[in-house]
Amino acid sequence: MNVIDVRGLVKRFGDKTVVDHVTMTVAEGEIVGFLGPNGSGKTTTIRIMCGLLTPDEGEGTVLGFDILTDALSIKREVGYMTQKFSFYEDLTIGENLEFVARLYRLKPVEQHVARTLEELGLASRRNQLAGTLSGGWKQRLALAACIMHKPKLLLLDEPTAGVDPKARREFWDEIHRLAGGGLTVLVSTHYMDEAERCHRISYISYGKMLATGTVDEVVKNAGLTTFVLQGPKLDQVAEALQGRPGVDQVAPFGATLHVVGSDKAALEKALADVEKEHKDVTVTPGETSLEDVFIQFMSGSKDNMV
């Protein structure tokens, strides 16, 4: 049985369609990355899944509960971590966790709180006000609070925004540890390295689900060709390539230039032309990265909107 199984979700705010027929399935124990640019409808989709928003169209189940009629049951078994820190800044870490433990009716409160504090390394800061914590610690508190009641599904909305690399690494280790224990995780993110740590990714843009699958599948299905250029005066080469038919992306990477295109033949022709003008430049086939694919998606869907 799929933990998340939603079909044709639509959500409109005024005349703006924020979520446009989104269908998604997540199997038990999977870590699914939810990717897309700002304002693409990730947060709205997650909110629909945990019963915070009612969809205008569509249906589905989360953990077997109907998202339209059984929001309360979903709330009991889901851990939802909001994008913005939304615990009480005028309460200490301990008090926040005690509050959550009581709301979920975990007994005995003290035992649950102590165990959670211990597990996430928060015990020494138990009496610190949440408002005085740094970004990384706030995030750790939020994660602690939403896994304390042992949910079966974690919905994480950009959990690592504004968190330093070490804390991010630890966070992801924690997520994998939890998933190893059978927890299912849907996590939205902007970071490519995080996407690559997911079992599967789903890419959403302007409310539409554009791609879904493993990282390799998504990259392969995108059908992009990438070449790496090396040589002197690459800035001039980049300028020359810009806007030629077949050239979709030109991006400098250190001392090299990545050129990406969806039409392989046209791209090769463009490169051949440029090679004639700049004799010293060498062109070698490169590997398309997830980032290239996403940038391709973003520019592509923008065109759709116009």
Added chain:
Amino acid sequence: MNAVFSFARLGALLIKEFIQMRRDRITFAMMLGVPLMQLVLFGFAINNDPKSLPAALVATSSDPYTRAMVSALQTTGYYRFDHVAQSAAEAEFLMARGDVSFVVTIPADFARRVERGDNPQILIEADATDPSVASGAISTLGTVASQALLRAQGTQDAAREAARGQLDVVVHRRYNPEGVSQYNIVPGLLGVILQMTMVMMTAMALTRETERGTMENLLAMPSSPLEIMLGKVLPYLVVGAVQVVVVLVAAKLLFGIPFVGSLTLLLSSVLVFVLSLVLLGYTISTMARSQMQAMQLTFFFFLPSLLLSGFMFPYRGMPGWAQTFGEIFPLTHFLRITRAVMLKGAELPAVATEIGWLVVFVALFAGVALVRFRRTLD
């Protein structure tokens, strides 16, 4: 597992709310300090029957009758002759400037006319821009002036003789024979102070969660609207109880307000009143999108309720439609209850209708609040 209500979840919300209240020292101090300050300030300041008002005397003669008249006016307590004007024009100027509230003119031929029995006259001009300033001072004039004159003439007994058999009007000023404003103001202040803090605080309560983003989390966790409402409202009931004690003790100690009725009856009505207020505040809270809006909505409600409830101006003196309008404020009904219970010693049957009204408000506001409460972020 009960989906709609659980004491454990309510307990969680209550504990959280009390911790937050304790941390927010300034607000906490305000909730207890402000009532006391307001009580002292308004209790001592507001006076519906102003006395010892500045007056100017225009008198060209200093015969015994004139002097008797002046001292009679002074003993009423309303007039304080601190200006003696030489001419009518000078007196006119004093009044126009607002230096005096009254100009008393005793003509030069006053004594002569009294002695001739020739209908003597004195002129009292009052600054009636504020009618309540002038009314008390003027109402006592008729009797005071004629008695003073009789006394000066030494014909008091003869007059009393002549008055025998005439109509005698007996006036009893009941419940407040000395006409002390504070007896009326201070019980009223109890209602006004409770209204101020209770409505305002609860109006902010829910919008604060929305504004700080904690609402999203609260809604994502298993708490029902009823639990959230009670969790927000009950702590303020406790604050209200403390305020009531502060005001009642101060009323007794500072102002010596008589308390002739039943304390139990008063406290039970206070409970219903405060409940209606916190629920009203909570209803506002479900409508406002920010604390600023909540504040504005609260003020829209405050002013009419203060002016039309009978706290500042006599309720019965308002036109019929305004009286009907005034009925929609819980304060109107509560004022009638506290004044009746504290000053008149009214028992339950006398105030049952008013308490009934308050109960209606409680049910109404609770209903609206629960319907208005957004369980989702839609």
